[in-house]
Amino acid sequence: MPPAVSDPARPTVLVGCGRLGSAIVEGWLTHGPVDPRRLSIVTPSAKPVTDRAGRAGATINPDAEVLVDARAIVLAVKPAKWREAAAGLAGRLAADAVVISVMAGVRAADIRSVLDRPVARLMPTTAVAQGRGVAALWSDDAEASELALALFAPLADVVELPTEDQIDIATAVAGSGPAYVHAFTRAMAEAGVEAGLSPDDAVRLARGAVRSAAAASLDEDLEDLIARIASPGGTTRAGLQAAEEAGLARAAHAAVVAALTRARELSAG
Numbered sequence: 001m002p003p004a005v006s007d008p009a010r011p012t013v014l015v016g017c018g019r020l021g022s023a024i025v026e027g028w029l030t031h032g033p034v035d036p037r038r039l040s041i042v043t044p045s046a047k048p049v050t051d052r053a054g055r056a057g058a059t060i061n062p063d064a065e066v067l068v069d070a071r072a073i074v075l076a077v078k079p080a081k082w083r084e085a086a087a088g089l090a091g092r093l094a095a096d097a098v099v100i101s102v103m104a105g106v107r108a109a110d111i112r113s114v115l116d117r118p119v120a121r122l123m124p125t126t127a128v129a130q131g132r133g134v135a136a137l138w139s140d141d142a143e144a145s146e147l148a149l150a151l152f153a154p155l156a157d158v159v160e161l162p163t164e165d166q167i168d169i170a171t172a173v174a175g176s177g178p179a180y181v182h183a184f185t186r187a188m189a190e191a192g193v194e195a196g197l198s199p200d201d202a203v204r205l206a207r208g209a210v211r212s213a214a215a216a217s218l219d220e221d222l223e224d225l226i227a228r229i230a231s232p233g234g235t236t237r238a239g240l241q242a243a244e245e246a247g248l249a250r251a252a253h254a255a256v257v258a259a260l261t262r263a264r265e266l267s268a269g
């Protein structure tokens with residue numbers, strides 16, 4: 001019988017436990033798609049989350065036997081370090097191992113040429129730590145996609161993309177997006193201060209507005225959500241119209257295009 005796509009008895013190995021790797025481990029420990037006793041973390045230095053994972057039964061810096069048995073290898077090092085990290089894995093992986101790369105700008109074909117295993121590329125946000133992330137997924141291998149979904153769907157809304165090139169676009173929208181939202185929140189707070197609020201009250205109110213927006217149903221159409229707040233002739237409608245005239249859509253477009261252009265420059269080396 002072929003092995004199950006996600007086999008809870010086989011190790012999952014995370015290589016790199018920095019900002020994103022730590023968020024992934026937090027999410028796995030809390031939301032459970034990986035049994036911590038089957039989790040191994042390769043990391044040059046101890047992190048708060050590796051201590052927590054170790055107490056839950058995870059292996060930190062496993063020996064070669066664990067690597068040989070691993071079904072999923074998640075690569076979460078900086079793009080500049082991936083070849084060095086992969087050198088420790090090449091030739092040691094199980095025949096049915098699958099590599100899931102969360103690295104920006106490293107092509108699946110390059111990883112496959114070194115590790116010789118199917119590769120899925122997944123770009124998650126660090127909100128996977130709270131089980132509330134979003135992630136773009138692409139692979140040309142059905143099993144790799146299925147395994148990536150099994151590991152990340154409990155932590156994120158996983159959007160499967162039809163082409164690898166779209167990963168950079170998804171990153172410019174969703175990966176960078178939270179920073180754009182924070183910048184917009186700051187601008188709203190500054191506008192509140194200019195209009196007469198205290199800085200503390202303005203920041204609290206602007207952040208509360210973003211939290212309220214995020215609490216809306218994920219399934220509801222965006223136009224309907226806007227229409228529910230912005231009634232014709234009302235204050236919100238006036239505000240939205242002024243924001244559009246001042247270039248709200250142009251600013252979002254410019255941000256995505258600039259992030260995408262930079263991603264392509266970085267991948268070109």
Ligand SMILES: NC(=O)c1ccc[n+]([C@@H]2O[C@H](COP(=O)([O-])OP(=O)(O)OC[C@H]3O[C@@H](n4cnc5c(N)ncnc54)[C@H](OP(=O)(O)O)[C@@H]3O)[C@@H](O)[C@H]2O)c1
Nearest residue numbers: 016017018019020042044045076077078079085102103104
């Ligand atoms: N941060 C994000 O929001 C985000 C989102 C999407 C994708 N990504 C991608 O995720 C990857 C990691 O980003 P990051 O922000 O988490 O970077 P980071 O905080 O610098 O983490 C990278 C980690 O890799 C470790 N490392 C270095 N060499 C290693 C090796 N040979 N074997 C195992 N681990 C090694 C480092 O260990 P030490 O700390 O001990 O040096 C570090 O903790 C990047 O490729 C990035 O494109 C990040």
